[in-house]
Amino acid sequence: MRGIVILGSTGSIGTQALDVISRMPDEFQVVGLAAGTNIDLLETQIRQFKPETASLAAFSLTDELKGRELPEVELLSGQSGLQAMVERDDVDLVLNAVVGSQGIRPTLAAIKAGKDVALANKETLVAAGSIIMQAVKEHNVRILPVDSEHNAIFQCLQGVEDDYLQKIILTASGGPFRKNTAQELEQMTPKQALDHPTWNMGDKVTIDSATLMNKGLEVIEAHWLFGLPGTRIDVVIHPQSIIHSLIELIDGSVLAQLGVPDMRLPIQYALTYPKRSNSPVPLLSLAEIGSLEFEEPDMQRFPCLGLAFDVLKAGGTYPTVLNAANEAAVEAFLKGQIGFMDIPRVVNEVLQGHQNVSEPDLHDILEMDSTARKDCALHINRLNG
Ligand SMILES: NC(=O)c1ccc[n+]([C@@H]2O[C@H](COP(=O)([O-])OP(=O)(O)OC[C@H]3O[C@@H](n4cnc5c(N)ncnc54)[C@H](OP(=O)(O)O)[C@@H]3O)[C@@H](O)[C@H]2O)c1
Structure with missing residues (x-):
């Protein structure tokens, strides 16, 4: 039995992870x-x-939970609660499925405590990739990618020597607005943007999928996980979300990982790696699907993807700022404070004003994460007159 902690257990990834775990009662102790x-x-x-321990974001919430006659459980709160939880001796694996850059510190704490991390929280690697990967090396632990694209690449790379890898090809569904004109995109509402064609996910990542910022964040995530520069990471739109990503080798061979679009598959592989277990979901039928389509991403209509490639090239704290400004802009869009196409505009304005720190520490x-959120709020206020 492996001891597991799930950060973000009530979210889309967290609940699906618990579904996977409940099917393997002899493998994991929550x-x-x-x-x-x-x-x-x-x-x-x-x-x-x-579980032995549980945590909520705020002390007042934990207090409320204490009054509910629970089975014996140690109740914690806030960032310190997450940190204490991941550092426990009886924990072997941490699944980080919280949303946003608040995932950085618990990920780092888990790594420093010598725990393997199944990482869904992509913002951690986007905002703090250099620090996280350095800590992974120093503490000799594994980051197991949960994101379906990175999980696919991780699977394709098994047994492939580093020298044979030419490039990584990330697939993207294209989101709900793939076929809309630039003019139509200006008018899109949160309700329309939350209606994703192939994946059922939390609100923030769903909006990121609609702007293609999600793919941009994944390009940066892939850079840190697999050690390739942006020039060797391609993105292709694949609306059916059946091919989860591909690798191209130096001899021109392309290896892909396919499966039904259900996050329980990559979650299960990340949790059981290097073992495999029976599928928790119906199997893929290519004959039923019939055909698979591919197209180039349109960086004019979806500028967030281009911004992500730009900040990856610029390095330093640029990706941190892109991520923080995007989190703040998406929140403002969901609250109806800005329009859909204001998301890339505001993120770009915050990036334009940023003074880069080329080799940042934690x-x-x-600090840059916090400053970018404040700058973003100023731009949003200005937009609203
Ligand atoms: N969903 C997907 O299919 C998918 C696929 C690939 C990657 N990802 C990535 O996985 C991460 C999670 O995505 P999601 O879709 O699962 O998001 P989500 O449904 O919004 O869930 C977020 C989780 O984080 C928890 N949380 C928020 N603030 C917290 C705090 N201060 N302390 C502890 N927990 C906190 C939420 O708790 P409450 O709900 O109780 O507030 C919830 O359990 C994101 O980084 C996303 O990009 C998701």
């Missing part, structure tokens, strides 16, 4: 569950999985 504000679902999860990264 040691810790951490949520943000969804007390009711966390309470249900505590009753079902009986302090620089957290």
